[in-house]
Amino acid sequence: MPERPRGGGPEDGPDFQWLYGGRGGNGDDQPPPTRPVRRQPREDPRAGTPRPDETQVMRTQPRPGQASRPTPPRPAPTPREPARQPVPPPVDPGRGRSRRRWRPRFRLRYVFLLIVAWLVFLVATPIHAISGMDEIDFAPSGERPDEQPGTTYLLVGSDSRQDLTAEQRKALSTGDASGGRTDTIMLLHTGSGPNVLLSLPRDSIVDIPGHGESKINAAYAYGGPKLLVQTIEQNTGIRVDDYVEIGMGGVAGVVDAVGGITVCPRTNMKDKLAGLNIKKGCQEVDGTTALAYARSRHTSGIGDIDRVRRQREVVSAVGKAVLSPWTVVNPVRWWRLNHAVPDFFQFGQGMGPVRMGLWATAMTRVDGDKGLTCVVPLQDLRVTWDPELAPEMFQTFIDDDTEKVTKKLCSPTGGIG
Template sequence: MAGRGNHNGDDGDGSNGDGFDWIYGAPGAGSGSGSQPGRDADPTRRLPVQPRPGVSPPRQTNRMPPIEQYGATPEPPRSPRPNWAPRRSPWSRPRTYVRLFFALLALWLVFLVAVPIVSWNKVDKVDFEPSADRPGDQPGTTYLLVGSDSRAGLTKEERKKLHTGNEKSELTDTILLLHTGDGPTTLVSIPRDSPLKIPGFGTSKVNSAYAKGGTPLLVQTLENATGIRIDHYVEIGFGGLVGVVDAVGGIEICPKKAIRDKPSGLDVKKGCQEVDGATALAYSRARKHSPISDLARVQQQREVVAAVGKRVLSPWSVVNPLRWWKLNAAVPDFFRFGEGMGPVAAGKWALAMTDTGESCTVPLASADATWDKKRANKLFATIIEDRTEDITPDLCTATGLAD
């Protein structure tokens, strides 16, 4: 075939081919001065050789690494660290301190949550709801806070130090109604000598209801007298006040004059001052120094309760682990809460105690703690209907007496 070489070994161009150079390419063929003997001038003209079945193709040893196939420059190999070079301390790396910070933060948050939960599980619960007919559900929430003079848990030495007297006494030194709702938070003090009808016992001082029938009878007496439904109950004893005040590092009181009260053991100067738990207790119990006796004590008790609430909810009480631990550890020993009151409701109560809303004594007709029924019923109506923004100054006074 012309132009394709012949069968005599002559390809027509002077080479001694086998007649198939047109397929595989002639050895040594090439154009230009750059051609080399033994290499194809145009390797692409060759037909690819298909591997036989069951035979692996020969490994290409001259393939470029993948990174070089795309024109990238390979990273030079790292030189080994000399044996004499010192190892870098992990504390020299900023990320070590970042990790440590977040680890401590996580532990602190767990501590803040776990401590109140453990303490709450140790708190005594009180069945405070009376079995008799009660007022229906009302808007807002009303808490009954009782400061009991129960000496339970106090040793003879502690009773002597705190001037608490008879260990069997179980009267209510402090009776407070705290209402929260759409209007201003309202705190109403009930003088302990208030003469009220106690179911089954006739008319007597309200603080004796607790001793006669326990918490349910006290709640029933107050609900009958006010028409207000009590939703939650909180009780704190003598030792409780001392323990909580000391746990928060003391509180500030601001008596308007110097007070020396022998029965309570109080001896304080005039003006604002920091006091410990024992002094705070004496201040909340003192009454012989004032001509209005029990009414003066009510004001002092409100001052102490507000000061305690302010310290309990201060940021320092949360940030300081020791104070947080002491404060929560004091709760189970000295506080009692009504059945159905969980930690959330307790937290809302504590927060409400620090609210600067309305604070007054139930309207009184005279200093002997007899109620002024007309003004008192008007005050109670605003609470029942959750209209505390309508409370007028004549209904809410510090002593309960009309100005």
């Protein structure tokens, strides 16, 4: 094979030999010395100084006769993320310390909702209780006194046994008398002056329209509430604005609904006909005893006069118990009281829940400095009204001027006994 001439081919060139480890251009077999590459400094655009820890990129060296390529711009370095701190392992709450007791979180809105529900209950209960209650048409036809300032209520306690069972009549010692008369007749006036609760004894001798002179309670037996109102208006000149009637069992039912009342007998009282046996002094009684205490007529020398005083005492005590804070706070008592009203009370037409409440409130303001309790001034034990003092007392109601009621006009016995 013929020997290849030296230096004739491209592979014998200096670049080829240097690249593939051939002989150097100096004619020996030693490789050419390595050419040092100058390090290209790179500036950190954030700090303005070279970054010693950054990897340097060597610029490509073009071959002889080859045009150099422009170097593309390098993207700006992204900022380094801060080093993440190691997350500590969860700590067991039971190690090293006692567990905290769980406590319910206090929420104001729960208290607000509870108050709203309570108010709804207080309002809805009386409305539900009286929704089906019948109203009494008490306003008489014909001529009546003109409208007068203030408000005058007629409170009637009926002795009718019609709604009582045989067991109730026996328990309440009411007997089996037929018909219906009024054991209690009271006028309550409220207005600009003190409240006045005025008792009209049931045996008062008055003129009954269409029936002549008789006892005032006979008017109820003859013509019911209308004739009774007409009789009172014509004999007193006072216009009756509202009407409230309590049945025989009403007193007992309401007293039991409020948990009893306090009465203060002035002497030991024992009345077999009324079913009463009670000691002297203030004491708490239930509904049966309270009714007997209010009905008894045979324990005093002035009979019906002393009875109306005790009736006012019972009515006033019931009113105070009804409007005590405990009545509103205790839901059972509130429910029982309101549902006792339809069974034992009847109200005149137009006397809605608001006016019922005003009447109940007025009944509590008839003792001490808040009001007066009186018997109409009497002339004798035959229960004849005093011809001078009685009209003077009635005029204070008509004029709404109860400030003028004096001790001479207002007496617990009507000035008798």
